[in-house]
Amino acid sequence: AQSVTQLDSQVPVFEEAPVELRCNYSSSVSVYLFWYVQYPNQGLQLLLKYLSGSTLVKGINGFEAEFNKSQTSFHLRKPSVHISDTAEYFCAVRGGYQKVTFGTGTKLQVIP
């Protein structure tokens, strides 16, 4: 079985400040890891993914994430957030049988 934990349900941050959204996973097999963003009343959009190779992955909109196998983490970071980054962010893991499991999401609120 696989699972994803996003401990922070909401993260408020001031505009232009850095942000880190935490994600931890568990799986008995090798996994692929994803971060998705969901803007209000819209579907999920892929931000970035880790499949193999370099543990630092860069995505769209200036986001990046680092895969840490020993800590089973895949935290999402951005050095300077904008108002337009206000959205809900979901971490997901794809493991055995190609099944994708999502975390419960973290709402990022950027404060002007």
Next chain:
Amino acid sequence: EAGVAQSPRYKIIEKRQSVAFWCNPISGHATLYWYQQILGQGPKLLIQFQNNGVVDDSQLPKDRFSAERLKGVDSTLKIQPAKLEDSAVYLCASRRLAGGLDTQYFGPGTRLTVL
């Protein structure tokens, strides 16, 4: 290329009524997924199709939910009869390959409210 299309975008029904959702995946995508996203939660996989066959429906409440993907293209998800706890956004997603490392693309979702 066109994205994943879903209709309707919104639906309001009373409990015990029936409802159906439609999904048109990206052309050529072999794998299709239906997810249920309850408010405040992450998406939960209901069913996964590979072409027109079911790969995983372990979390589909089969006493009331059904899904089909005739001809391996469009798909419909039906709820009959609906319960209050079925209120959620139903997301459809597709992926080009059955396996491999490619990306899953999501549609805008159908927001269902059961009164």
